[in-house]
Amino acid sequence: xxxxxxxxxxxxxxxxxxxxxxxxxxxxxxxxxxxxxxxxxxxxxxxxxxxxxxxxxxxxxxxxxxxxxxxxxxxxxxxxxxxxxxxxxxxxxxxxxxxxxxxxxxxxxxxxxxxxxxxxxxxxxxxxxxxxxxxxxxxxxxxxxxxxxxxxxxxxxxxxxxxxxxxxxxxxxxxxxxxxxxxxxxxxxxxxxxxxxxxxxxxxxxxxxxxxxxxxxxxxxxxxxxxxxxxxxxxxxxxxxxxxxxxxxxxxxxxxxxxxxxxxxxxxxxxxxxxxxxxxxxxxxxxxxxxxxxxxxxxxxxxxxxxxxxxxxxxxxxxxxxxxxxxxxxxxxxxxxxxxxxxxxxxxxxxxxxxxxxxxxxxxxxxxxxxxxxxxxxxxxxxxxxxxxxxxxxxxxxxxxxxxxxxxxxxxxxxxxxxxxxxxxxxxxxxxxxxxxxxxxxxxxxxxxxxxxxxxxxxxxxxxxxxxxxxxxxxxxxxxxxxxxxxxxxxxxxxxxxxxxxxxxxxxxxxxxxxxxxxxxxxxxxxxxxxxxxxxxxxxxxxxxxxxxxxxxxxxxxxxxxxxxxxxxxxxxxxxxxxxxxxxxxxxxxxxxxxxxxxxxxxxxxxxxxxxxxxxxxxxxxxxxxxxxxxxxxxxxxxxxxxxxxxxxxxxxxxxxxxxxxxxxxxxxxxxxxxxxxxxxxxxxxxxxxxxxxxxxxxxxxxxxxxxxxxxxxxxxxxxxxxxxxxxxxxxxxxxxxxxxxxxxxxxxxxxxxxxxxxxxxxxxxxxxxxxxxxxxxxxxxxxxxxxxxxxxxxxxxxxxxxxxxxxxxxxxxxxxxxxxxxxxxxxxxxxxxx
Numbered sequence: 133x134x135x136x137x138x139x140x141x142x143x144x145x146x147x148x149x150x151x152x153x154x155x156x157x158x159x160x161x162x163x164x165x166x167x168x169x170x171x172x173x174x175x176x177x178x179x180x181x182x183x184x185x186x187x188x189x190x191x192x193x194x195x196x197x198x199x200x201x202x203x204x205x206x207x208x209x210x211x212x213x214x215x216x217x218x219x220x221x222x223x224x225x226x227x228x229x230x231x232x233x234x235x236x237x238x239x240x241x242x243x244x245x246x247x248x249x250x251x252x253x254x255x256x257x258x259x260x261x262x263x264x265x266x267x268x269x270x271x272x273x274x275x276x277x278x279x280x281x282x283x284x285x286x287x288x289x290x291x292x293x294x295x296x297x298x299x300x301x302x303x304x305x306x307x308x309x310x311x312x313x314x315x316x317x318x319x320x321x322x323x324x325x326x327x328x329x330x331x332x333x334x335x336x337x338x339x340x341x342x343x344x345x346x347x348x349x350x351x352x353x354x355x356x357x358x359x360x361x362x363x364x365x366x367x368x369x370x371x372x373x374x375x376x377x378x379x380x381x382x383x384x385x386x387x388x389x390x391x392x393x394x395x396x397x398x399x400x401x402x403x404x405x406x407x408x409x410x411x412x413x414x415x416x417x418x419x420x421x422x423x424x425x426x427x428x429x430x431x432x433x434x435x436x437x438x439x440x441x442x443x444x445x446x447x448x449x450x451x452x453x454x455x456x457x458x459x460x461x462x463x464x465x466x467x468x469x470x471x472x473x474x475x476x477x478x479x480x481x482x483x484x485x486x487x488x489x490x491x492x493x494x495x496x497x498x499x500x501x502x503x504x505x506x507x508x509x510x511x512x513x514x515x516x517x518x519x520x521x522x523x524x525x526x527x528x529x530x531x532x533x534x535x536x537x538x539x540x541x542x543x544x545x546x547x548x549x550x551x552x553x554x555x556x557x558x559x560x561x562x563x564x565x566x567x568x569x570x571x572x573x574x575x576x577x578x579x580x581x582x583x584x585x586x587x588x589x590x591x592x593x594x595x596x597x598x599x600x601x602x603x604x605x606x607x608x609x610x611x612x613x614x615x616x617x618x619x620x621x622x623x624x625x626x627x628x629x630x631x632x633x634x635x636x637x638x639x640x641x642x643x644x645x646x647x648x649x650x651x652x653x654x655x656x657x658x659x660x661x662x663x664x665x666x667x668x669x670x671x672x673x674x675x676x677x678x679x680x681x682x683x684x685x686x687x688x689x690x691x692x693x694x695x696x697x698x699x700x701x702x703x704x705x706x707x708x709x710x711x712x713x714x715x716x717x718x719x720x721x722x723x724x725x726x727x728x729x730x731x732x733x734x735x736x737x738x739x740x741x742x743x744x745x746x747x748x749x750x751x752x753x754x755x756x757x758x759x760x761x762x763x764x765x766x767x768x769x770x771x772x773x774x775x776x777x778x779x780x781x782x783x784x785x786x787x788x789x790x791x792x793x794x795x796x797x798x799x800x801x802x803x804x805x806x807x808x809x810x811x812x813x814x815x816x817x818x819x820x821x822x823x824x825x826x827x828x829x830x831x832x833x834x835x836x837x838x839x840x841x842x843x844x845x846x847x848x849x850x851x852x853x854x855x856x857x858x859x860x861x862x863x864x865x866x867x868x869x870x871x872x873x874x875x876x877x878x879x880x881x882x883x884x885x886x887x888x889x890x891x892x893x894x895x896x897x898x899x900x901x902x903x904x905x906x907x908x909x910x911x912x913x914x915x916x917x918x919x920x921x922x923x924x925x926x927x928x929x930x931x932x933x934x935x936x937x938x939x940x941x942x943x944x945x946x947x948x949x950x951x952x953x954x955x956x957x958x959x960x961x962x963x964x965x966x967x
Contacts, residue, residue: 160218161283167215168283171208172276176414178204179269180434182242183416186249186257190460194250201246215279223282231275238268270413351450354440355406359383361445370431370452372423389420389428409435409446419450429454477536488529489803493825494731495522500828501738501855526825531667538674545678549706550590552628553582556617559597567605573612574605582619583626585708586701589679593699596672596683597630600695603668604634611635611692625702633694639687647685648673672697718744719832721766721839725749726756726782727801728774732824736769742855743832745839753782760786760793767838770818772802780816787817797838851876851947853913875912879905883944886924890937898928898936916946 178201185197219225241264248257351367353360360380371387373379388398396404401417408415419431434449499519534543560576567574597615604613613634620627639647648669669683676683676697687693723740727733728751740747748763750756752774759765768786772779779800787794800813803824810821822834852875858868882905889898902925909918920943927936 161286164215164218164224165280165283167211167218168276168279170211171215172273172280174204174208174211175269175272175276176436178208178242179265179414180416180436182245182249182265183261183434184432185246186254186261187416188249189254191250191252198246198250221282221286224279227275227279227282231272231279234268234271234275238265238272241265241268266412266414273413353448353450354445355448356443356445367450370423370450371421372425372427387421389422392420393418405433405435406446409437410444413437421450421452430457487803489526489824490729491731492522492526492529493803494729494735495519496526496825497735497739497828498731501735528667531671534671534675535667538671538678543675543678545592546589547587548590549585549587549704549708551584551708552586552617552619553578554708555590555594556597556615556630559594559601560615562598563601563605567613570605570608571610572605572608574601575612575614577614577616579618582617583621583703585704585706586626586628587704587706588699588701592675592679593630593697596675596697597632599668599672600630600632600697603695604632604636604693608634608636608692621703625700628697628699628701630697630699631694632696633692635692638689638691639685639693640689644685644687648683719835719839721745722764723747723835724756724759724765724768726751726753726768726774726779727771728752729771732771738855738858739828739831741858742828743835745835753777753779753785756782757785760789760796765796767835768796768798770798770800772800772804772813783813783817799834799838851914851917853915871912875908875914878908879914879917879947882908883940883947886940887944890928890933890940893933895928895931899925902928917943920946 181197181201181204185194185201188194188197216228219228241260245257245261245265248254248260348364349366351370352364353367354362360382363376363379368374368376368379371379383399384402385397385399388402390398392398392401394401398420401419405415405417414434414436416432416434419433421429421431423429430453431450432453433451436447436449438445438447496519499515499522502515503519556576556578560574564574601613601615611634613632616629616631616633618629618631673683676699679699681697681699684696684698685693686696723745725733725736725740725747727736727749733749737747737749748759748765750759754777756768756770757777760768770779770783774782777785779802783798783800786796786798797819798817800818800821801824802809802813802821813821819838820834822830852872854868854872858865882901885901886898886905889901902921906918906921906925909915909921920939923939924936924943927933927939
């Protein structure tokens with residue numbers, strides 16, 4: 133009995149040991165399996181999130197997904213650490229080494245894909261994702277599947293070992309016979325209870341995963357080659373269905389719109405993505421879903437190939453993204469509306485600028501011509517005030533245009549060689565007179581060895597310095613203003629500091645915070661007292677930033693201000709570009725002026741006459757074409773906006789003329805100051821472009837490029853000051869022409885009478901003739917003749933006939949007829965015959 137009890141006890145002990153060992157092995161392997169599954173899920177979710185980052189277009193969403201991407205990596209690392217600590221077999225360790233090797237290869241690729249996606253290089257990221265990341269991901273999943281397989285095989289081996297031991301023990305119990313029956317029954321009961329506990333544990337695990345499946349907020353569907361096999365409640369809610377059975381009966385094509393967003397049918401689109409998931413392990417697609425009530429929604433679907441109960445299936449996770457897509461569409465619509473608003477604003481500013489610059493061109497030009505005529509003190513003051521006010525208004529217009537261009541990102545910065553010293557000197561020279569008017573001392577301080585030339589945009593640097601010096605003079609009532617320049621050379625570049633210091637009213641610390649904001653001045657009283665738009669410093673600051681520099685201010689109320697422009701500019705061995713000195717230009721040729729505005733017609737007529745050119749006027753493109761068919765011209769000045777036929781169409785028509793006229797130079801004149809308008813004019817067939825308002829010097833310099841200069845004989849001082857004469861008799865060119873012709877013909881006779889009187893030594897007739905000639909010359913603005921006649925009159929009165937003869941010879945030489953003068957004298961003779 134004791135032996136039976138001992139044998140039975142040994143058998144029970146052996147069974148208990150085996151059961152404990154089995155439970156331990158199963159428990160450990162279950163933990164390993166769970167950790168391996170979690171690692172695989174983390175990798176799968178990370179890969180899916182990486183794909184979403186690649187295809188997403190919202191940078192904020194990308195950032196959020198990137199943070200989650202990092203969290204999945206941390207979760208994987210945590211599970212891996214736990215799993216490594218539990219590995220015991222060589223196969224497990226070998227698989228973990230393979231897994232780590234693949235991870236080492238995969239990690240840089242995944243980070244590279246994510247970085248490319250975050251840098252908006254979605255196409256490159258997607259290519260790298262497909263070519264590199266996905267194959268590596270499949271290797272990771274395969275390695276983790278092998279790890280899970282090892283745990284399953286370990287469980288099966290443990291179960292087999294236990295079963296073998298159990299058989300041996302049972303045989304031993306049978307040998308003992310009936311005596312051991314009760315003990316065997318007891319052991320059977322114990323084993324049965326153990327098995328029942330394990331079964332209940334398996335059911336609990338299955339229930340847990342089933343709960344996760346059913347409570348997932350995303351729709352989850354399982355499908356195989358025959359169709360849907362299972363779905364969770366979120367799927368039924370998403371598609372508006374009542375039961376799983378009714379959902380499983382539906383074909384895929386009935387869950388979406390017949391034609392998807394990519395133009396494919398619902399069936400073809402779904403089949404292609406499912407095939408991709410089968411071949412690559414996973415796939416993602418956009419889906420236009422359709423509920424049972426007919427409503428349509430946008431969804432994102434992630435498909436994963438997996439094994440379920442030893443058979444291949446596809447798990448599809450669906451998410452309704454209608455609200456997100458609507459928000460994205462609203463954001464895009466708002467962006468498009470903002471772009472349209474900005475374009476409309478730019479177009480409005482350009483149109484307003486054009487409408488203002490056209491009359492401004494006339495005001496500036498006519499006031500400049502008016503100041504060249506004989507005026508008394510009050511008239512000259514009025515004309516100067518008119519011209520100064522027009523120039524100030526033009527400055528404001530240019531500020532607004534510059535600000536608009538900067539806002540639109542269309543203001544280009546040049547890089548040309550210039551002399552910083554010459555630039556600073558020109559700024560100070562321009563404001564010396566203004567400073568002296570306010571009894572201010574304006575000085576320039578330069579270092580001993582300044583750089584000869586730098587590469588930069590001298591026009592924009594000068595614009596900033598002009599604004600700073602102008603402000604300093606405006607806000608300083610007594611004391612001095614200094615422009616101080618320093619240059620520090622460092623490795624092929626020069627740190628330039630241009631400081632404008634004044635002893636003016638100063639600026640408070642609170643005001644300095646908004647000083648460089650657009651449309652902002654110190655306070656509202658500043659505008660009332662000093663004027664201005666508040667754009668000057670804002671534009672200057674933005675120009676400095678566009679050139680890679682900075683504009684700073686140091687100031688205190690009542691202690692003056694110091695504005696500093698800091699730039700870093702490269703040095704250069706190129707010669708600095710200098711503007712040529714303005715000289716009087718005399719040209720020859722005949723110009724066709726195509727201009728509809730009367731003021732601009734008159735101004736152009738005066739300007740062309742002053743530089744020696746003949747001209748004809750046309751009020752629109754049709755008249756210009758008619759004149760070109762009947763007359764010869766050397767150049768066309770073409771206004772771009774005119775009634776009936778504008779300059780654009782007229783230029784195109786001229787370029788299609790069958791004769792040599794089609795090649796005549798055409799200069800476009802327009803008040804349009806938009807960037808790129810010059811290119812539009814040239815594309816239409818114009819040879820060059822001049823923006824209104826322009827100066828006489830700008831017009832002459834441009835014409836000099838396209839016309840020949842006058843012959844040297846024609847470059848001498850004119851007999852008559854015709855511009856002044858036309859200004860004296862405005863609107864009456866016929867009278868001016870008649871006066872010129874009569875003067876030319878009568879002067880020849882007067883000079884002949886003087887010559888006879890001087891040769892015969894007759895003082896009184898000579899004095900009277902010289903006096904009459906002096907008066908006639910004064911009446912037609914023939915200043916050289918007037919001065920020569922006055923000298924002859926004085927010489928005769930003093931009895932010095934030799935001096936009078938010398939003066940007469942000089943006058944006759946000056947009056948020697950050129951072909952043009954001879955022609956006009958003949959016309960004058962005919963006019964005298966008719967008088």
